[in-house]
Amino acid sequence: MGLVNTKKMFEMAYKNGYAIGAFNVNNMEITQGIIDAVAEEKAPLILQISRGAREYAKNSYLKAIINVVVEENPDIPVAINLDHGDNFQTCKEFVDDGFTSVMIDASSKPFEENIRITKEVVKYAHARDVVVEAELGQLGGIEEDVVGVDHDDVGKHLADPNQVEEFVNKTGVDSLAVAIGTSHGAYKFKKEPKLAFDVIREIADRLPGFPLVMHGSSSVLKEFVDLINKYGGKMPNAMGVPEDAVSKASKMAVCKVNIDTDLRLALTAKIRQVFAEKPGEFDPRKYLGPGRDAIKAMVKHKLHVLGCAGKATECK
Numbered sequence: 338m339g340l341v342n343t344k345k346m347f348e349m350a351y352k353n354g355y356a357i358g359a360f361n362v363n364n365m366e367i368t369q370g371i372i373d374a375v376a377e378e379k380a381p382l383i384l385q386i387s388r389g390a391r392e393y394a395k396n397s398y399l400k401a402i403i404n405v406v407v408e409e410n411p412d413i414p415v416a417i418n419l420d421h422g423d424n425f426q427t428c429k430e431f432v433d434d435g436f437t438s439v440m441i442d443a444s445s446k447p448f449e450e451n452i453r454i455t456k457e458v459v460k461y462a463h464a465r466d467v468v469v470e471a472e473l474g475q476l477g478g479i480e481e482d483v484v485g486v487d488h489d490d491v492g493k494h495l496a497d498p499n500q501v502e503e504f505v506n507k508t509g510v511d512s513l514a515v516a517i518g519t520s521h522g523a524y525k526f527k528k529e530p531k532l533a534f535d536v537i538r539e540i541a542d543r544l545p546g547f548p549l550v551m552h553g554s555s556s557v558l559k560e561f562v563d564l565i566n567k568y569g570g571k572m573p574n575a576m577g578v579p580e581d582a583v584s585k586a587s588k589m590a591v592c593k594v595n596i597d598t599d600l601r602l603a604l605t606a607k608i609r610q611v612f613a614e615k616p617g618e619f620d621p622r623k624y625l626g627p628g629r630d631a632i633k634a635m636v637k638h639k640l641h642v643l644g645c646a647g648k649a650t651e652c653k
């Protein structure tokens with residue numbers, strides 16, 4: 338099967354209480370690590386590309402790699418999503434590039450403006466069988482091209498369930514990223530991690546069957562942070578979303594869980610380890626290879642946390 342959009346995946350995920358992993362890709366090794374895990378676990382897959390990833394590797398290169406993923410894995414439903422599209426023009430470019438899903442993130446704009454921009458993207462995308470994700474509330478953390486609110490202020494910018502019904506009805510959007518206390522990056526919480534499950538519950542009551550998306554969902558696994566710190570890195574107080582919280586949300590209305598930081602940490606930890614243990618190593622295959630293996634093992638584990646392992650067939 339060719340690339341698919343996320344309609345069937347979300348329908349099955351909602352109905353059967355699991356979430357689809359949406360993994361960010363920036364190069365070949367990351368993509369291979371992910372697909373090797375997904376193929377072994379027979380899970381549905383969403384691959385996503387940020388504007389920063391497009392700038393780094395170009396859509397043409399990343400799309401060519403993803404086309405190979407699709408060709409070589411006919412039993413795995415694969416969707417490809419633009420992560421954090423910033424305006425109509427960017428979303429249009431990704432739709433025209435053959436993406437099957439785009440996210441318009443106008444969450445920093447006033448509510449009415451967010452509705453207007455999202456509606457414009459939905460009109461263009463739906464005419465081409467492409468689905469649209471939008472965002473309400475604001476996440477914390479700063480990535481290369483995705484700027485959020487200060488970590489200390491995350492709690493003040495949660496999605497407002499009162500606005501969700503109006504937003505979804507007015508825009509016709511297919512899924513919604515809702516801020517429930519997570520942040521992008523490796524420093525998500527200063528104290529006890531806390532997610533607003535009541536926000537998810539309230540939205541699900543108001544809009545039964547409507548798929549939600551959880552951004553900033555990496556768990557910042559201790560195994561990799563410890564390796565990074567052991568081998569010359571410096572990541573004190575790194576903290577992610579506990580995996581039991583990710584599992585809990587996945588059983589609720591959350592149908593898509595975004596993971597990027599955990600991929601970055603796995604790759605970086607292994608590369609650091611190789612360089613520390615073999616200072617003379619200069620063959621990229623000898624350090625990118627172990628990084629790719631670490632990504633594969635990590636993703637295999639994640640698919641069980643999300644509950645989507647073994648669900649490829651029912652999502653086709």
Ligand code: G3H
Pocket residue numbers: 361387388389390420421480481482483521597598
């Ligand atoms: O949501 C943010 C993703 O981790 C992408 O980050 O803009 O650095 O590629 P990036």
Ligand code: 13P
Pocket residue numbers: 361420421520521522523551552553554555556595596597598599
């Ligand atoms: P993490 O930084 O927690 O991996 O979140 C990634 C994300 O939300 C991409 O949109």
Ligand code: ZN
Pocket residue numbers: 421521552553595
């Ligand atoms: Zn995000």
